Amino acid sequence: MQTLLAFFRLENSMEFCRKLEAAETASDMIAALMTIAKLVPQDRADDIIPEVAAAVKPKFITLILNEDPVETGGAGIVILSRLLADTSPEGRHKYAGCFQSLIGCLEKISKSGVEVQLDMYTDSLFCLKSLYHLATDDEKLFSRISDILVKFYPHCREKVIEVAVDLWFVIPRADMILAEIVAIAKNEVDVHVCLIQSFNAVGIYKNWIEKMDETKWLEDVLHVLGSLMRGKLRDEFRWQAVISVQLLIQIFSKDVLLAHLRFLSTAVTFASVEIQYLINLGSAGRSFNELQEPIVACAIVLKEVPEMFLSSQCDRHFKDMNVPGIIDQLVSTVNFILAFLGDDEEEPLPAPVLNYVMSMLLSYLCEAFELLDKDLVNPSLHKMFSFWEMPCQQNGTTDDLAMLTTFMQCVIENGSELPPEDVLQYAKVVVDFCSNQDLRSDDKLTALLSIYCDTMLQFRWNQLVLILPGEVRNVFYQLIRLLENGQHPTSPYVPICLVAICLRMQENCRFEMTTSTWQQIIDEIRVSRKFLEAHFADIGRDNDASQAIIFLRYSATALLSLCQMDTVLQASLSGMWRRAFPDNDIFNGLCPIMALSDLDVLFAGNETTSFA
Numbered sequence: 031m032q033t034l035l036a037f038f039r040l041e042n043s044m045e046f047c048r049k050l051e052a053a054e055t056a057s058d059m060i061a062a063l064m065t066i067a068k069l070v071p072q073d074r075a076d077d078i079i080p081e082v083a084a085a086v087k088p089k090f091i092t093l094i095l096n097e098d099p100v101e102t103g104g105a106g107i108v109i110l111s112r113l114l115a116d117t118s119p120e121g122r123h124k125y126a127g128c129f130q131s132l133i134g135c136l137e138k139i140s141k142s143g144v145e146v147q148l149d150m151y152t153d154s155l156f157c158l159k160s161l162y163h164l165a166t167d168d169e170k171l172f173s174r175i176s177d178i179l180v181k182f183y184p185h186c187r188e189k190v191i192e193v194a195v196d197l198w199f200v201i202p203r204a205d206m207i208l209a210e211i212v213a214i215a216k217n218e219v220d221v222h223v224c225l226i227q228s229f230n231a232v233g234i235y236k237n238w239i240e241k242m243d244e245t246k247w248l249e250d251v252l253h254v255l256g257s258l259m260r261g262k263l264r265d266e267f268r269w270q271a272v273i274s275v276q277l278l279i280q281i282f283s284k285d286v287l288l289a290h291l292r293f294l295s296t297a298v299t300f301a302s303v304e305i306q307y308l309i310n311l312g313s314a315g316r317s318f319n320e321l322q323e324p325i326v327a328c329a330i331v332l333k334e335v336p337e338m339f340l341s342s343q344c345d346r347h348f349k350d351m352n353v354p355g356i357i358d359q360l361v362s363t364v365n366f367i368l369a370f371l372g373d374d375e376e377e378p379l380p381a382p383v384l385n386y387v388m389s390m391l392l393s394y395l396c397e398a399f400e401l402l403d404k405d406l407v408n409p410s411l412h413k414m415f416s417f418w419e420m421p422c423q424q425n426g427t428t429d430d431l432a433m434l435t436t437f438m439q440c441v442i443e444n445g446s447e448l449p450p451e452d453v454l455q456y457a458k459v460v461v462d463f464c465s466n467q468d469l470r471s472d473d474k475l476t477a478l479l480s481i482y483c484d485t486m487l488q489f490r491w492n493q494l495v496l497i498l499p500g501e502v503r504n505v506f507y508q509l510i511r512l513l514e515n516g517q518h519p520t521s522p523y524v525p526i527c528l529v530a531i532c533l534r535m536q537e538n539c540r541f542e543m544t545t546s547t548w549q550q551i552i553d554e555i556r557v558s559r560k561f562l563e564a565h566f567a568d569i570g571r572d573n574d575a576s577q578a579i580i581f582l583r584y585s586a587t588a589l590l591s592l593c594q595m596d597t598v599l600q601a602s603l604s605g606m607w608r609r610a611f612p613d614n615d616i617f618n619g620l621c622p623i624m625a626l627s628d629l630d631v632l633f634a635g636n637e638t639t640s641f642a
Contacts, residue, residue, distance in 0.1 A: 088125050095131040100142050104150045106135060111153040114160045126164045132157055133174055140181035151186045155193045163200050172204040180210055188224045191215060195228040198247075199236055209246035216250045222258055223267050225251070226274045233277040241283040248282065252293045259300045269308075269324035272301050276327035279334050287338060291348045294335050298356055301331040302363040309370055312377060322383050329386040333393050336360060340397070357401065364394045365403045372409035388417050392437055399444040408446060415452045422459050428475050431463055435478050435485070442488050450494055454501040457486060461508045465515070469524060476524055480577055483527035487584060491538035506535050510543075514550055523577035526558040530581040533588035549606055555589075556610040558582045559626065579623070586625035593632060600632065607633040 091113070094106035110132070114122055136154050139146060158175070175197070183190045194211040197204065215221050229251070251274075258271045275297045279287065287294060305328035312318040318325075338344060339353050367387065370376055379387060391414065394402065418434040421427075438456050441448065448456075460482045469476055495502045513528040529551050536543065558578050565575040593600035611630065 088127050091125065091128050092131045095128060095135040099135050099139050100144050104135075104139065104146065104153070107132075107139075107150060107153050107157060111156050114157060122160055123164075125161060129161045129164050132161060133171070133178070136178045137174065140178050148186060151182055152189055155182065155186070155189055159193050159196055162197050172206055175204075176207045176210045179207065180214070183211065183214060187215070187218070187221050191221060191225050192228045195225070196232050199232045202242065205246045209250070212247045212250040212254070216253050219257070222254045223263075223270065225254055226258065226270050230270055230273045230277065233281070234273070238280050241286075242281055243283050243286060245282070245286070248278070248286065249290070251278070252290055256293055256296055259296055268300075268304060269327070272297075272304055272324055272331060273327040275301070276330045279330060284338055284341065285343060288341070288343050288345075291339075291345060291352075294338065295352055295356060297331055298335045299359055301328040301335075302359050304328050305332065306363055306366050309367065312379075313370070318377065318380050318383060322380055325379075325383050326386045329383075329390040332360065332363065333386075333390040336397075337393065357398070360394070361398065361401045364391065364398075365406050367391065368402070368406040368410045371413050372406060384417065388414060389433075392418075392433065392440075395444075396436065396440045399440060399446075404446070411441060411446060411448055412452060415448055415456070419452075419455060419459055422463060426463065428472065428478070431460065431478055432474070435460070435481050439481055439485050442485050450497045451501075453489055453494065454498055454505060457489075457505045458501070458508065461505065461512055465508065465512055479524060480527050480581075483531045483581065486531045487534050491535050495539045502535070502539060503541060506532065506539065506541050509535075510547055513554075514547065523558070523581060525554045526578060526585060527581040529554045530584035530588070533585055533592065537588045537591055548603060551585075551589075552603065552606045552610050555582065555585055558585075559611075583623045583625065586623050586629060590625045590628055590632070593629070604633040 091106060091110050094102065095110070097106065099105075099107065110125065110128065114125065117124070136158065139150070139154060158178075162175075179190050179194055191211060194208045198208040212225065215225050255271055255274055258267065263271070305325060308321050308325050308328065312321055336356070339349065339356065368391070378384070395407075399407075414437060415434075418430075418437045421430040422434055434456065438448075460479075464475065464479055467475055469479065491502065509528060509532050513525060513532060533551065535541075559582065561578055562575065562582065565578075593603065607629065
């Protein structure tokens with residue numbers, strides 16, 4: 031009997047759809063719409079939506095929204111929600127003209143004092159969320175929407191929270207709406223998880239290009255997150271909390287976040303403990319792919335927040351009282367991760383997770399290397415090198431090379447040693463990369479090449495050539511070719527840094543070098559020497575001058591050593607040198623590099639030349 035009744039009502043509603051199409055006046059249209067809304071069972075409404083959508087024009091939706099929603103049973107809301115649900119996001123622009131009437135209708139519902147069904151609230155919020163992007167920057171409109179959500183809140187708290195969060199991500203300037211709801215929700219512990227889950231669900235897909243400098247709701251959200259991180263929660267909820275912290279770091283500027291140091295301290299400690307727990311879970315058999323999102327969030331928090339603590343904007347008293355303890359906790363966590371990476375029996379982390387974890391570790395290697403356990407650092411260095419080196423060989427970018435160069439620089443400067451194969455692979459990868467680029471048009475690559483050569487000067491070439499002579503020879507001649515190809519920027523420090531490493535390697539390895547190569551080396555020394563003569567007063571202030579004098583000193587010292595050990599070479603180069611420097615003391619007695627003065631004297635006393 032119930033089935034027959036439902037069928038009868040559906041058939042009648044289809045008849046009214048035909049009347050809807052034939053309606054000639056607004057009154058006829060409203061009457062037909064209201065009748066359909068009353069006749070159609072809730073679970074059969076979708077069956078006639080296409081019929082209604084074809085017949086209804088937005089202006090008639092506006093008319094019915096303007097009717098008293100209590101008297102109509104909210105028919106306008108019901109019909110509009112069905113039409114919007116059955117329309118693509120692009121197609122919803124058709125109903126843009128209904129937005130103001132929708133707000134008016136929702137205000138009537140919220141102020142009526144009449145109990146309505148939960149479906150009416152959810153349908154209303156769905157319509158609001160679907161058309162909200164059409165709102166302007168009208169503060170009065172934001173205030174009206176805020177009042178509606180506050181009045182709806184007691185009837186469907188979680189749905190209102192979801193909508194308020196969603197609306198903020200659509201128009202961040204309207205943060206008063208979210209601020210009102212968060213201010214209420216922070217005092218209701220049972221909706222805290224809903225708030226951060228809603229925040230994460232929308233925020234995770236948002237790409238923040240510019241950081242925000244102000245907001246009205248951050249303090250209350252931090253209160254909620256702090257409460258969650260200090261409470262006893264299920265794993266999934268704790269991980270949602272740290273994901274929210276990650277999003278806040280991505281959304282807000284450092285200055286905004288540094289106003290909440292105590293929360294940041296809690297967040298770092300929380301992430302530090304949680305990432306160890308997550309990795310232990312993965313080691314115990316839980317899929318790392320399932321744990322990917324919270325591990326990444328922890329890694330971002332552990333990389334970004336400590337850098338804020340070290341900044342000049344951070345309160346000095348807070349630093350003195352809290353940072354030492356935080357550092358101890360972080361060092362313990364980093365050592366734990368290093369031990370995990372260094373254990374070949376452990377399940378490897380998935381590539382996306384490894385990327386963030388390695389980036390985090392790199393910041394600690396650069397800033398706190400001396401605090402880390404060297405017995406844990408050294409076994410993991412090869413894996414870290416392989417991670418940073420691989421992208422550079424696979425259509426890598428200058429940014430990829432920068433990460434590898436930064437890693438090598440901090441490792442070498444702190445006295446750790448990589449396997450010889452890794453050292454020479456690094457030497458080869460960088461020179462290969464630079465050989466395929468035009469250094470004249472890439473300032474960042476030029477700066478990286480300078481760091482590369484400075485790092486290469488610290489390698490123990492006398493030992494490397496005994497272990498891997500062929501590989502060392504290949505790198506040497508690659509550097510010579512890079513020096514001779516002439517694709518250098520106008521700044522003289524790039525060619526002179528190549529000269530410095532070539533002479534340093536030659537000093538330890540003694541490879542065959544052609545007359546033209548020696549001529550190129552002396553020419554580059556001449557160019558750099560003249561550059562320093564013109565910019566002598568800029569040393570220490572100008573980067574080009576400061577870099578040039580460093581590598582010119584290395585070059586002159588290595589060349590002097592070579593000539594002192596090899597009188598044949600000394601005699602061979604003296605003619606080239608005197609032609610390059612006919613007036614030896616171009617610094618008028620103020621040459622800042624003693625080895626250059628010594629070379630002037632050395633070659634001035636040798637009249638024999640083997641190279642014409």
